Amino acid sequence: MFFASDNGGPTHPNVMEALRVANEGYAMAYGADPIMEQVRDDIRRIFEAPAAAVYLIINGTAANSVLLATMAQPWQTIFCSDCAHIHEDECNAPEFYTQAKLTLVQTENGKMSADALHAKITAEENRGVHGPQRGPLSLTQATEKGTLYDVDEINALTAVARGFGLKTHMDGARFANALVALDCAPAEMTWQAGIDTLSFGATKNGAMGVEACVIFDPDLAWEFELRRKRGGHLLSKHRYLSAQMQAYLADGLWLDMARAANARCAQLADGLSGHNAVHVLFDPQANIIFFQMPRAEHQRMLSGGAVYYVMDGDASEGDPDEMLTGRLVTDWSVTKDRVGGFLNLLRG
Missing domain, CATH: 3.40.640.10 (Type I PLP-dependent aspartate aminotransferase-like (Major domain))
Structure with a gap:
């Protein structure tokens, strides 16, 4: 993931x-x-x-x-x-x-x-x-x-x-x-x-x-x-x-690959928007999503195999309820199943 x-x-x-x-x-x-x-x-x-x-x-x-x-x-x-x-x-x-x-x-x-x-x-x-x-x-x-x-x-x-x-x-x-x-x-x-x-x-x-x-x-x-x-x-x-x-x-x-990346980003954004602990920042119009969720949730996702950047703090230490910003980027090779696996992990 x-x-x-x-x-x-x-x-x-x-x-x-x-x-x-x-x-x-x-x-x-x-x-x-x-x-x-x-x-x-x-x-x-x-x-x-x-x-x-x-x-x-x-x-x-x-x-x-x-x-x-x-x-x-x-x-x-x-x-x-x-x-x-x-x-x-x-x-x-x-x-x-x-x-x-x-x-x-x-x-x-x-x-x-x-x-x-x-x-x-x-x-x-x-x-x-x-x-x-x-x-x-x-x-x-x-x-x-x-x-x-x-x-x-x-x-x-x-x-x-x-x-x-x-x-x-x-x-x-x-x-x-x-x-x-x-x-x-x-x-x-x-x-x-x-x-x-x-x-x-x-x-x-x-x-x-x-x-x-x-x-x-x-x-x-x-x-x-x-x-x-x-x-x-x-x-x-x-x-x-x-x-x-x-x-x-x-x-x-080049256009086919961009469409594929954007489609998987849209799939991610749709799944994230339905999760109560997640707040999506900006409007993900292409293939990048910025989102906020509690440190404890970041820790759970990262330890479960998700790989992404936490942008504004140390996800491993600190107040478990502090909201930290993460960034997700999709590329042409990302599959629907890989996005589904990330969202399933998020749902716990």
Whole structure:
């Protein structure tokens, strides 16, 4: 009953097979392999963006950091939510690569509002040469709380950024989960809504380790290439990234896996909502649930074989009645029976 993170899920067999096939013989290095040509065409077609620049990188932290470094100057500040992954979980890598700072925008249920963003941007760049200058906006979709920005909300936020002459980056580590939940087209949730660059996640959704950096503004492409190389993230045996992404996209596998993960999350949420000792936080719109229940219940679940993160305290010691927050994340491989086993254990 593993619900700690979709990072812990298995690689899809189709991706493993694609790696086996790619391992035969020789191929040109550094992204010159023929598989990459197909990947580039596939992503441009999926996003209805024939001029988009497409690059692969091995993990999400690098994807976010190199993209933001391409968009931000060292004397600028990047606007992001107060619970953004680039703020809480990337060990200052975005600051390292950009040499810029992060300005945090207050959120509700993991999402910033257009008004809150406008206020934060307005408050910057009013100290002349002595203060940080305004830099890009970064949005996380799905958010770190498992909630989603709908298309109208994305448009509203990017409109605020554009009003100040700023570009927008989207951290799409769980982009597929958000897309199928909103039932919209990739273009609608990205460049048509004002997104300039996208970290298009695959690792959390069935790949072994690959993310696509999709740049809708072609003027940024060459600088990204230079920064990726300088930052040590241009993989020599690139075909193993290309093969993963090729299999991930083939026949809509990426969407099927996201739907499966979301469905199991919905099953979990339904079961949790019927338990008197459990309080579900936020609205689980994709594949992440945050919930609260007494420490004693956490102890019983964890000792019974459930694996998940307790976010705000030591589950093993303390007041048995204290409410602690847990996080459950489903991935493509989670079965109905595994969810049923977790809920049966919860019911005691």
